[in-house]
Amino acid sequence: MPEAGGPAMPVRRSSLRQQIADALRDEVLTGRLQAGRHFTVKEIAELYGVSATPVREALVDLAAQGLLDVEQHRGFQVRQLTAADFRALSEARLFIVEAAFRLMGERGMGDLPADAVASVRRRAEAAAGAAHAGSLDVLVGCDLRFWRELTAIGGNPHICEFLDRIRTQTWLYAVPHLRALRDPAGVCWAGHVALVDAVAARDTAAAYALTIEADVHTRALIEKLAPARS
Incomplete structure (x- = not known):
């Protein structure tokens, strides 16, 4: 996952929700976005240069797949499995x-x-x-x-x-x-x-x-x- 403030993979404006979800899913499943990593909707939105709405929807989708945990008032965390x-x-x-x-x-x-x-x-x-x-x-x-x-x-x-x-x-x-x-x-x-x-x-x-x-x-x-x- 690119560091905040650094270059990010360009995201086309069509199907932003799915594109963001796919990109982050790949980062999680390949281990580049490690278990326990915290981030917010704002952080991801700024990283990809998009609005918060498709980012929030994408993160909720990943949480539904069991890849992320929703942290009340804090954002999201990559799920840590035992x-x-x-x-x-x-x-x-x-x-x-x-x-x-x-x-x-x-x-x-x-x-x-x-x-x-x-x-x-x-x-x-x-x-x-x-x-x-x-x-x-x-x-x-x-x-x-x-x-x-x-x-x-x-x-x-x-x-x-x-x-x-x-x-x-x-x-x-x-x-x-x-x-x-x-x-x-x-x-x-x-x-x-x-x-x-x-x-x-x-x-x-x-x-x-x-x-x-x-x-x-x-x-x-x-x-x-x-x-x-x-």
Whole structure:
């Protein structure tokens, strides 16, 4: 995040609310805007050279996503998650995923739009490539888009929204620990393409197993790294 008074990324006048929210979301999820950081609507508005209204709306949106906490009469703070929060989020995600795959197994997956599967596969390849290369900034964005599109294939927007919120918050906790690594290349889960292949083949058992594998890998990695930073 640029320092106050310094050059800021120019923001177009269209859809200011979404643009500001996207810019700040990227700063939070990549760890450049660190947990515990305080700021006000006025500070962000001055930083981007816009009025307070779209900034306030953008910050409220990010708070609704669980990335910011609203501080009464003080502004906003980047949310600080604990190891217990991380475990609870992972457990909640697996609970919903298990139920979703069970329903798919009972009802069948039906016709899968070829264009949607192709798009998810591109996201998978990009996310896996970023994981192998250790490009955290790229990985966070690609991974979130991958899971968002993959979940959307299931057709339930409420499940999609819930899982996206959880995964966003788990990245919020995980990124600072990953950034502490000298070389993060190859340490993050990179089975995205195999998961797409399982979904495309309508193999719900294999898809669920890979989802569990991703969660177990990530939890073990972050829980191993977390004590080193405490």
